Amino acid sequence: MVTFLSTQTQGPSVSSAKPAWPYQRRAIWNDIPAKTLLRSRKVRDLKSQLAAQQSVFTRPNTKGKAATTASYRVSHVLAKHKKSFKDGEVVKEAFIEAADALFGEFKNKTEIVTAIKDMQLSRNTVTRxxxxxxxxxxxxxxxxxxxCECFSLQFEESTDVVDVAQLCVFIRMVFEDMHAKEELLTILPLKGHTRGVDIFSTFMDFVKKNKLPLFKLISITIDGAPAIVGRTNGFIALCKQSESFPDILNYHCIIHQQALCGKILNMKEVMDVAMKIVCSVRARSLQRRLFRAHLEETGAEHIDLLLHTDVRWLSTGKFLARFTELLPEIKDFLKLSKHTEYAQLEDSQWLLDLSFLTDITEMLNDLNLELQGQDKHVINMISSVNTFKSKLQLLSNRLQRCDLRNFPHMQAELQRQGKNSAQLDGARYEKQVQSILSEFERRFTDFASIEPVASYLCYPFLEDIDVLQKATPGTKGDFWHLLLEQKYPNLRRRAFNLTALFGSTYLCEAAFSHMKIIKSKYRSTMTDDHLMACLRLATSSYCPDYEKLASSSQCQRSH
Structure with missing residues (x-):
């Protein structure tokens, strides 16, 4: 009872010593006159205390967002260079090791290393x-x-490392200011057959799912595969039969046609002998080592021979150039190693044929390289082909006169044989050049329909000029986008359509090269979705919005 009374007695004194916060705050402000310097200082002090209290929560969040943004940037670099998802951990480890040396004298080294360790770069994180x-x-x-105003597509199909057929589709878009942009549209796996109907149905499923505006489609460029170009059941035929597609143009890839023109050369006896010799050296490990040692002893410019494969555009030219340059060393090695004797290596006519084939394939390779690349305007590609046809006619005329100024390997071979150009059978080689020229004239008919339009759009104010042999790389419709839509709608539309055309399937070919690196034998279990994501990041010119992505993610530090 006494305790209870004493507690009640002490209660009010305790309460008065620690008044409730509203009363305390009111008493503080009553002691400080309004609109005075003292009140301003007090307000500033209270605000700084509030900011300090809030920073306890915001500072970790800010650091977490910075680490998340950094992880996105590093992951993008890995994807651009076609690296594995788990390589993010290697990058982080290397970064930490480098930090010890780079920031050893820095006062805030600990903070820097901690920030690096906060980056989330585990395999699963990089995947996400x-x-x-x-x-x-x-x-x-x-x-x-x-x-965009309109677009064109290019299609090509190839198989990956686990024999899954992949249909690659690139898009070329043209915008109101007449500039064009080329991007990977999609890569579609074909799990079963790769017939024209299978390709068509797979692509139409993609169109419906992504609501692709096919009414803007102008043309489709293809590689000439039977499943694509079949007259009845080919992909192009099914597209033209479908009501979903507008009236489109379709073209066979210029680079493929150029490569096929080179195969018209009737020089099988030269290639067969050269291939047998190279394979006899390269097929056995011992012979290859001995040959490389022989090249080192003789101080040759190259250290090995190249193999040839028909599926590569530049293979024939590079193979023959290397073989011709190492021909003296090849002869010496065959004699020293007592290989099978090849009488052709001492035959003056065979050696001249080899030199001619080397020279002409180098010219074809130069044209092929000129046609390759991204953002190639179809006008410039046709111009390059027409210029080469004129060059072939010039070569034919010079060979009739035994003029070898364009054939350096033939000139060198004649000098080794102690002959002059007058002793050359020019008609033999002029016939070969004419056969190539005829093949160029026969094959490049797809683009004949657009040449008059292209000529006018290149130089609309000149008459009777073969523009396609004089077009410059800068021809990109810089003039036509200045025309008013209300006054010249048809001309602007023709310029848009011409700018949108793909000339080749180079982008698909390049994408398949990327695909073989991304989905290699070491990553053969990669899913189709992950292959699509990695290939898109590796080939795209778009830059992801890192800040937006980091804001939408859980900004936690690495654990």
Missing amino acids: RCEGMAEDVESQLKNDIDA
Whole structure:
């Protein structure tokens, strides 16, 4: 009872010593006159205390967002260079090791190393980052497709490392200011057959799912595969029969046609002997080592021979150039090693044929390289082909006169044989050049229909000029986008359509080269979705919005 009374007695005194916060705050402000310097200082002190209290929560969040943004950037670099998802951990380890040496004298070294360790770069995290960035890039592409005036497509099909057929599709969009942009549209796996109907149905499923505006489609460029070009059941035939497609143009890849023209050369006896010799050296490890040692002893410019494969555009020219340059060393090695004797290596006519074939394939390779590349305007590609046809006619005329100024290997071989150009059978080689020229004239008919339009759009104010042999690389419709839509709608539309045309399937070929690195034998179990994401990031010119992606992610530090 006494305790209870004493507690009640002490209660009010305790309460008065620690008044409730509203009463305390009111008492403080009553003691400080309004609109005075003292009150201003008090307000500033209270605000700084509040900011300090809030920073306890915001500072970790800011650091977490910075680490997340950094992880997106590193993941993008890995995808651009076609590296494995788990290489993010290697990058982080290397970064930490480098930090010890780079920032050893820095006062805030500990903070720097801690920030590096906070980056989330585990295998699963990098996988999610690539998926998110691929979706962001795809959304940018969809916005551009909706905004563009028209577009064209290029198709090509190839198999990956586990024999899954992959249909690669690139898009070339043209915008109101007449500039063009080329991007990977999609890569579609074909799990079963690769007939024209299978390709068509797979692509139409993609069109419906992504709501691709096919009414903007101008043309389709193809590689000439039977499943694509079949008259009845080919992909192009089914597209033209479908009501979903507008009236489109279709072209066979210029580079493929140029490569096929080179195969018309009737020089099988030269290639067969050269291939047998090279394979006899390269097929056995011992012979290859001995030959390389022989090249080192003689001080040759090259250290090995090249193999030849028909599926590579530049293979024939590079193979023959290397074989011709190492021909003296090859002869010496065959004699020293007592290989099978090849009488052709001492036959003056065979050696001249080899030199001619080397020279002409180098010219074809130069044209092929000129046609390759991204953002190639179809006018410039046709111009390059027409210029080469004129060059072939010039070569034919010079060979009739035994003029070898364009054939350096033939000139060198004649000098080794102690002969002059007058003793050359020019008609033999002039016939070969004429056969190539005829093949060029026969094959490049797909683009004949657009040559008059292209000539006019290149130089609309000149008459009777063969523009396609004089077009410059800068021809990109810089003039036509200045025309008013209301006054010249048809001319602007023709310029848009011409700018949108693909001349080749180079981008698909390059994408398949990327695919073989991304989905290699070491990553053969990669899913189709991850292959699509990695390939899109590796080939796209779009940059993901790192800040947006980091804001939408859980910004936690690495654990």
